[in-house]
Amino acid sequence: MYIIYIGNFLSIVVGDKIGLDTWFVHMTKEEDPKEEKPPRFTVEVLDKLTALMITGFGLVAALAWNDAIKLLFKEVFGMHEALWAMFAYAIFVTILIVLITIYLSRLLRIAKEKEK
Known part of the structure; x- marks a missing residue:
């Protein structure tokens, strides 16, 4: 299972397969978005x-x-x-x-x- 963070405002939980490929989305394995800075x-x-x-x-x-x-x-x-x-x-x-x-x-x- 993945959590997709879009900025610091929205998180979406999806299944095992992700068909989303975009520059504006940062994917991580179930991490807290507050601890993570957005990539440069x-x-x-x-x-x-x-x-x-x-x-x-x-x-x-x-x-x-x-x-x-x-x-x-x-x-x-x-x-x-x-x-x-x-x-x-x-x-x-x-x-x-x-x-x-x-x-x-x-x-x-x-x-x-x-x-x-």
């Missing part, structure tokens, strides 16, 4: 998976804002296909992204300094 590989995979999911959600939000800003330019400047309006939009978005990136970089640097 599992933590790294979950860390990277979380970062990728957050990036994906950020992309979805960015696309939503892209549509909203395009609609705003269409309302303000009329035809959104006008060449000058598209360049104005591109310049506006570029400046906004640069400012946000600078701000977030400063926040990260301050947080790292406080951590030390």
Whole structure:
């Protein structure tokens, strides 16, 4: 009999044969999950998976804002296909992204300094 630990939150007892093959599951012979630390590989995979999911959600939000800003330019400047309006939009978005990136970089640097 095996106990399968998924993180520190869930344990599943199964029979002698296990057909589960995944990186996110750590299998042991009937051990106490509180005494065992998760393998470093599992933590790294979950860390990277979380970062990728957050990036994906950020992309979805960015696309939503892209549509909203395009609609705003269409309302303000009329035809959104006008060449000058598209360049104005591109310049506006570029400046906004640069400012946000600078701000977030400063926040990260301050947080790292406080951590030390």
